[in-house]
Amino acid sequence: MKLIFATATALALTAGLAACGKPASKQAAAPAPEAASAMAASTTPDPAAPTGDMGKMAMPAAAKMAKGQGTVTAVDTTANTITLDHGPIAEAGWPAMTMGFKASPALVAQVKAGDKVAFDLKLEGGAGEITAIQKQ
Template sequence: MKLTLIAVASTVFTLSLSAHAEDMPGMKMDGMEGMQMKQDVKQAPVAKAEGTIKAINSEKHTVTIAHGAVPAVQWPPMTMAFSVTDDQMTGLMAGDRVSFSFHLEGGRATIISIKK
């Protein structure tokens, strides 16, 4: 009986410590003003690549490009769609050889600049 009570008390105590550790909104941040959080330090990576336009979808504002490896973001050669603006699509056609720069944000690749 004593062992059961000890086991139950230990479990309750352990769970209360875990719950207390998760509840930190009142934590004092004195002396940490200059410290940057990981999210602030990490910016959307910008990369450059070359490839061939395979398709243009003006409704979805995407350009599908078969591109070579992109070491800046550790990508192998592949064919994928990139988000573009209307201005960036102007004058582009399937089959055009292009060089472009893009950035990644939330798993979405967006063209910054694109040239034939």
């Protein structure tokens, strides 16, 4: 039984090392006690491997911010949207157009149709969300 276990361990170590692109060592074919020490050595943490600290991982760039000016054409307090007829928004590469934007209930309550406004947008995924709005 020990011979079967030792052989299986040696084969597993050899296959593992081959899969990693490392040449198999003579230790991998050794009897069980040496195979166990080789296995322990192969599980030693790689100093270059990530430590699990998510704060050190590269994260995608933050949402892009943009500013614009326009006229409020509609306000939807149920959907929390403000529709603006706005000028070009260079940061987004958008020409002048009329479109609806999500906004917080507090911002939606500040404006009504016909108001001329300056606004700040958070651009994400091809859409914008109003983060600030000021009547002009």
